[in-house]
Amino acid sequence: MARIHLAAALVACGVVSLLPRDAAAQAPAPALTMAVGAPITSLDPHYHQLSPNNAVADMIFDSLVNRDARDRDIPGLAVSWRAVDPTTWEFKLREGVTFHNGNPFTAEDVAFTLHRVPRVPNSPSSFALYTRPITGVEIVDAHTIRLRTAAPYPLMPTDLSNLRIIDKETAENATTEDFNSGRAAQGTGPWRVVEHRNGDRIEFARNETYWGGAPGFARVTYRMVTNDAARTAALLAGDVDFIDQVPTADLARLRREARITLSETVGQRIIFLGLDHSRAGATPFITDNDGKPLEPNPLKDVRVRRALSLAIDRHAIAERVMEGASTPSGQFLPAGSFGYVPGLEAPRANPDEARRLLAEAGFPNGFRITLNSPNDRYINDARIAQAIGQMWTRVGLRTSVEAQTWSTFVGRAARTELSAWLIGWGSSGSEASNPLRNLVATISREKGWGASNRGHYSNRALDALVERAMVELDNPKREALLREATQMAMDDVGIIPLHIQTNIWAMRRGLQHQARADELTRAQDIRPAAR
């Protein structure tokens, strides 16, 4: 008899585990399972400057300055800040905050964090560039800290939002491995690490005493499911409650499903075409119609660059290739950002004008060009490149498209081996100085500018404007300078902007999500929907 009961119980267990998870979700859900598309490489918040890592760091830790959903600075562990003189920033710290292990948060922890950031060994991409402007740290009292810089530095609060504060006592001699195991991962954030299985999942429990109010779920499972289709399927099967990086191919289906809700917002990642400005002579991927090298480099002629831009139908790409998940753009940042130029719209496709400009530049019969693109980096990257190939071919430029994995593409782009290429840029801090300095400013090791200016674009007048903006503490004046510089870069077609990606998340009905412009997927942005 007992044996039969046991068997029945086993069967029952089996049946229960086979039931669709939706049934269990009817009860007030204490737990949340999320599936994210990008692997998290470390729980050490200062080890690798990488968006997926930063998202998880945001769950465990806080910065002095946090970022809101539109990526603007908001108080975090600092309640207020101001520049007491042109080269000194003062931060007032939040009182009564404790780390997960119970230690109180003080200015000592901030000083320790600033000390540790540039000293994390073996970091493949450290956060040291955010501490480099700081020349002195002064602890005024337990909840006031002053940071000195050599020159006026308006970006200090924004930079500090990248640095998550750790507990001095716990992390004094901690290695990256200690953070990965969870032992040293003691923050002030809304979630405590329960278990970390590298490359598979991270289990969190909520921080009941979080200063910003306890989150809506008792436990969170943060799973890494890198295959796009599998992630969507996991949501549809009810195995996970929430996914990020929803593939555009699945949007139509998910919008139809009554049990699924989408959350979306305009992001900060601009997809654009880079052009080779570095060569005066022939550029490797442009030839005349007989396949012979073309001298001089046609891309040095602004009429050619303008023609390339005008040949592209950005709205067709947004509608057909991106299935609505992008906004055509004529500048670096989306509307509403600091330094956005009002009235600078995405160029409207004008094939006739493009042909006329090409003829005027001496190419009435066009030329051959190869557009390079990664095929595993940005949303529909290789598809966009092919669509542009079609459009360029129609204005008389015989275009071939070469798509390759990011691992081979990025090296070639960095060595300036390409002539025209598709690439993206995610601006952090919602501030035009960021794309201006990195993408179109003249390459300069001393200033640290132009590190991602793969086309070696150079425009002294633009450099001068950015230079002035970088030491201007008065925000309206700074914004005017940045607008002028942006307008200049776009008039000269230093790069060809295409569109700004829309960030999309999907979840089962009954959840509510605050979509973020910076693409970070964090559990504290999800709450059970109010009924």
Added chain:
Amino acid sequence: MSISTVAPKVETPFRRFVAGFCESKVAIGGLVVCTLIVLAALFAPLIAPQDPYDLAQLDIMDGRMEPGSVGGAGFTFILGTDDQGRDMFSGILYGLRISLSVGVGSAVLAGLFGATLGLMAAYVGGRTDSVIMRLVDLQLSFPAILAALMILAVLGKGVMNVVIALVIVEWAYYARTVRGSALVESKREYIEAARGLSLPTRRILFNHLLPNCLPPLIVVGTIQVARAIALEATLSFLGLGVPITEPSLGLLIANGYEYMLSGKYWISFYPGIALLLTIVSINLVGDQVRDVLNPRLQK
């Protein structure tokens, strides 16, 4: 081929082969399908309504149209279009060319190379055997993806480069298989006898040893054609396959795969059917050829 006019038919090996092959109706069916597919691939430019490799003929406004829709160019997309507005029917015909040349090309090249090395390893033995077999070890442990990535980085993208990558990956399978059966065969009396007669090594290898190792080689060979095509599809899935503007069947499937969940089945379904038909018919033919050629099955 002309029919011999000599009245009493002389039994040549070729006639015996043809007669043997015709014993199986399924194999004949396979041969017919196979021939049709090869013809379709050869004459693709004449049959296809669109040149799917010419970007000027594609229009994204025709993208993801259902089978039977009429596009901007005025003709009907009988099998629908993919995301770029490429006519699937044309894409499949052209894709067949790429897939067949990649599959058959790499299998034949790898087979020649691998079988020769395998035979030598088994027959010569000693140091030659060790060197070749350690090379096999090395090769089998080297991931196709990394090999493809390296070739892509050094030589760039192209159909020929995919073939090279596949040959590098696959020859070891042939070498291993041939060596295995050749080891067994080379201990047999007829080889001992041939050695005793001091026939030239080359003749022993290719006239005596190889035919007796052929059956497993053909099994591996027909399977490897299918595998090469599937492996090319996988490389395409990982972004390492043929150029995207000249899609093979595998790349078409990999592209359309993302649309399966949203119900746009035709983008990967029809290329999938074409791929299956191709592989099944090649294998049916291969199976029968192997049975007919197999000296051990002959009474």
Added chain:
Amino acid sequence: MTVFLLRRLLQAIGVVLAMTVLVFLGVFAVGDPVEILISPEADQLERERAIRELGLDLPLWRQYLVFLGNALQGDLGRSFVFNEPALQLIYQRMPATLELALGATFLALLIGLPLGLYAGLRPNAWGSRTIMAGSILGFSLPTFWVGLMLIMVFAVQLGWLPSTGRGETVTILGMRWSFLTWDGLLHMAMPMFSLSLSRIGLVIRLTRSGVRENMVMDYVKFARAKGLSPNRIVFVHVFRNILIPVVTVMGLELGGTIAFSVVTESVFAWPGMGKLIIDSINVLDRPVIVAYLMLIVLMFIVINLLVDLSYSVLDPRVRLESRE
């Protein structure tokens, strides 16, 4: 025998060294890990620091010598990405892959051998023809496509099986295994089947052709004449002979399954070594690639050795020692 094994050992060292050289040259040819790993915001100074920190500022041959020196002390380097010892990362992921590969091979033999025997003994029956046609499907369908179809049918439509990931695990000898729990088995079912699909076809074909060849051989005729029962002939004598090619190929396949179940692991979000190696290749995490391929090449050498040894056990005609 001892001489034979010793010689094999020496050769193995040579092969492993050749592999390390290949990987160093290969990764160097493909690209620059720092360009991939570095934050786009990083300036030139930061890029230089990262290059120095990861030891990539030295000429390639010096990087290789540094690696060799450390390897001799048992240190195969730390992952550029995870900053953990490469070997430790691999060991963490190994059980997941091992159980999947062994399960898939077992499943392939379980299904493939009987079907192959049947098809070989009755080559012209309709059942056999169906089996043979079906076996072709097994390895001609791209794995990623089969994987997604399985997920769509069994997880999304029917809701019988979990879509992705690894289920509950039990820790034995410090490693996590999931095949010992019901939940774990449920999670394993689809990736295991998807992985075994092409192997099933292979086993069927090898078995069938083996049976057909052996049934017309003299020893079978002799056995028949002796009056042995057909069952005994097939299951004892013939079976033993057809096992040779099956063992060879499945041995090699097992290696391949363990080493490169990359696509299956990606599609099913299975946290195994295949996933690790593809991720590592994507970011050119050289220490992990080198360590991983060193292990894999060792594994293949051992498998090949076992296959060679099993020849002499299974087939008395092959004698290893006698060959020079």
